[in-house]
Amino acid sequence: MYGSEDLELNRRHLMAGASACAVATACPSTAWAAAENKSDPVMSKVSFTVNGMAHEVDIDTRTTLLDAVREHLHLTGAKKGCDHGQCGACTMIVDGRRINSCLTLAVMHHGDAITTIEGLGKPGDLHPMQAAFVKHDGYQCGFCTPGQICSGVAVLDEIKAGIPSHVTVDLTANAVITTDEIRERMSGNICRCGAYSNIIDAMTEVAGRQA
Amino acid sequence: MKSFTYERATSPAEAAASVMRVPGAKFIAGGTNLLDLMKLQVETPTHLVDVNGLDLDTIEPTEDGGLRIGALVRNTDLAADLRVRRGYGVLSRALLSGASGQLRNKATTAGNLLQRTRCPYFYDTAQPCNKRQPGSGCSAIGGISRQLSVVGASEACIATHPGDMAVAMRVLDANVETVNDKGDTRRIPIAEFHRLPGGTPQIETSLQPGELITAVTLPKPVAGMHVYRKVRDRASYAFALISIAGIVQRDGTGRIAVGGVAPKPWRDEAAEAELPKGAKIATERLFAGAKPTHDNAYKLKLTERALGAVLSEARA
Numbered sequence A: 001m002y003g004s005e006d007l008e009l010n011r012r013h014l015m016a017g018a019s020a021c022a023v024a025t026a027c028p029s030t031a032w033a034a035a036e037n038k039s040d041p042v043m044s045k046v047s048f049t050v051n052g053m054a055h056e057v058d059i060d061t062r063t064t065l066l067d068a069v070r071e072h073l074h075l076t077g078a079k080k081g082c083d084h085g086q087c088g089a090c091t092m093i094v095d096g097r098r099i100n101s102c103l104t105l106a107v108m109h110h111g112d113a114i115t116t117i118e119g120l121g122k123p124g125d126l127h128p129m130q131a132a133f134v135k136h137d138g139y140q141c142g143f144c145t146p147g148q149i150c151s152g153v154a155v156l157d158e159i160k161a162g163i164p165s166h167v168t169v170d171l172t173a174n175a176v177i178t179t180d181e182i183r184e185r186m187s188g189n190i191c192r193c194g195a196y197s198n199i200i201d202a203m204t205e206v207a208g209r210q211a
Numbered sequence B: 001m002k003s004f005t006y007e008r009a010t011s012p013a014e015a016a017a018s019v020m021r022v023p024g025a026k027f028i029a030g031g032t033n034l035l036d037l038m039k040l041q042v043e044t045p046t047h048l049v050d051v052n053g054l055d056l057d058t059i060e061p062t063e064d065g066g067l068r069i070g071a072l073v074r075n076t077d078l079a080a081d082l083r084v085r086r087g088y089g090v091l092s093r094a095l096l097s098g099a100s101g102q103l104r105n106k107a108t109t110a111g112n113l114l115q116r117t118r119c120p121y122f123y124d125t126a127q128p129c130n131k132r133q134p135g136s137g138c139s140a141i142g143g144i145s146r147q148l149s150v151v152g153a154s155e156a157c158i159a160t161h162p163g164d165m166a167v168a169m170r171v172l173d174a175n176v177e178t179v180n181d182k183g184d185t186r187r188i189p190i191a192e193f194h195r196l197p198g199g200t201p202q203i204e205t206s207l208q209p210g211e212l213i214t215a216v217t218l219p220k221p222v223a224g225m226h227v228y229r230k231v232r233d234r235a236s237y238a239f240a241l242i243s244i245a246g247i248v249q250r251d252g253t254g255r256i257a258v259g260g261v262a263p264k265p266w267r268d269e270a271a272e273a274e275l276p277k278g279a280k281i282a283t284e285r286l287f288a289g290a291k292p293t294h295d296n297a298y299k300l301k302l303t304e305r306a307l308g309a310v311l312s313e314a315r316a
């Protein structure tokens, strides 16, 4: 508990913070009330675009990006496998980069452009990576698949952008797309069904088409 | 997860001041370690100061021919920077051997240095752990200690610093630059940045409360074979059992730091002087005073063999 004097100070600080955040609307309005009783949820507004659509949500600061997208926007393509950054099922592409959406807070993504599996393509209008996964049987149960496909798309971009990997032999040269490179770069996406070799086939085909 | 208030910092000193002002406040950068621990209530901050908006995400040359790496530079960007790949290969290699592509896209330079141990008991709030709850005891001593320290530990804690990047930073003689709430800056040599546990394993670095890391600087590049050899349970996406960061010359001289064996990247200049005599003698010296457990004594031999491989690669 804060003394009343501390609380005054903190309120003033909050006001200063609020004006500094005129653009960033995620400054929690109930911030210090919650500091008095730590079990109370603290709500905060945040806006971002998901698959090209603008959204504003008023959420508990504890909400991960994954939960915001699944539970608040009802886009359930991205999956929660482990919730600890260990499986890749929750992979989304944020401002062009793949991340684990379970290990980041929604409030930290104000103004960001987020792409989930739903945004890559849809039935009848599949992304080339989605089509290649279908063609090569890049899944069995399908639980890891949205994450695998988002990761797969980003991996090919990373290689094109010249980002090296653990298996790149010459650090000063640009990596080329090989099975070893794909395997290493996809290691953050676990598949309990073991569809790995078909996933590599799908990615190799898309990479070949892109080249 | 315990609830917390959230704020976006707009300047480094203001970020430091916010963390000083609110009891139980913490910085958050990539969030990949802090949020993981918050979900388990190993970490329970009352207030998060998001530093991602700070202008600390560039890599710039320094006057003495080195590099200044902003605290917010992502692990992917640091590993991929051409100056780093050409002049500091050991650093690129160490970064690329860590975590996954998704995690490296988020993880920051400062957050990586400050990542906490992977001791299984530290993660399990039902077990005693001096690091998590000072004075409660250490479950790892006499428990499962396969991954833990063989050297530099104490009766209170045998956890390791689990990261890869810091091991390369140690061999490169990096410096950590910081700012506090009053705007004072200082430079901490990486050798003094991580602390040995002694009787206070909860204190892991020489940072003061509220002190914000702004950058890590590297001296000018050192020639030689840059290598990062990481030995782990699977070929990718796993923490090191042991790792060796080295800059080694053809005559077998050089520098090495070892990861996964101690509470901090383990480097000993006296052991380095023995490198030309071979891996066995150098490793014996490096591990002088080591107190391995039954479960992790294998790390001594594993380090010697990995170092042997590094030295023969350099001579080839």
Ligand SMILES: Cc1cc2nc3c(=O)[nH]c(=O)nc-3n(C[C@H](O)[C@H](O)[C@H](O)COP(=O)(O)OP(=O)(O)OC[C@H]3O[C@@H](n4cnc5c(N)ncnc54)[C@H](O)[C@@H]3O)c2cc1C
Binding pocket: A084, A085, A086, B026, B027, B028, B029, B030, B031, B032, B033, B034, B035, B036, B051, B071, B097, B098, B099, B100, B103, B106, B107, B108, B109, B110, B111, B112, B113, B114, B115, B162, B163, B164, B165, B211, B212, B213, B214, B237, B238, B239, B240
């Ligand atoms: C599944 C998994 C596997 C992993 N494998 C590896 C591996 O093989 N090798 C490896 O090295 N790492 C590995 N990691 C750890 C990963 O590297 C770290 O989580 C990451 O580097 C932390 O950086 P961050 O920016 O996300 O830190 P955060 O989680 O944001 O912060 C970590 C700590 O640093 C503090 N902090 C952040 N920025 C600053 C600053 N500027 N000044 C002062 N304090 C600050 C925070 O308050 C917090 O206490 C793995 C992680 C996961 C989840």
Ligand code: SF4
Binding pocket: B117, B119, B120, B121, B122, B128, B129, B130, B131, B132, B137, B138, B139, B140, B141, B148, B156, B157, B158, B159, B201
């Ligand atoms: S080794 Fe350290 S972190 Fe692990 S249980 Fe003991 S005190 Fe805790």
Ligand code: FES
Binding pocket: A079, A080, A081, A082, A083, A084, A085, A086, A087, A088, A089, A090, A091, A100, A101, A102, A103
């Ligand atoms: S749910 Fe995010 S990595 Fe497993």
Ligand code: FES
Binding pocket: A138, A139, A140, A141, A142, A143, A144, A145, A190, A191, A192, A193, A194, A195
């Ligand atoms: S398809 Fe079942 S987990 Fe990958």
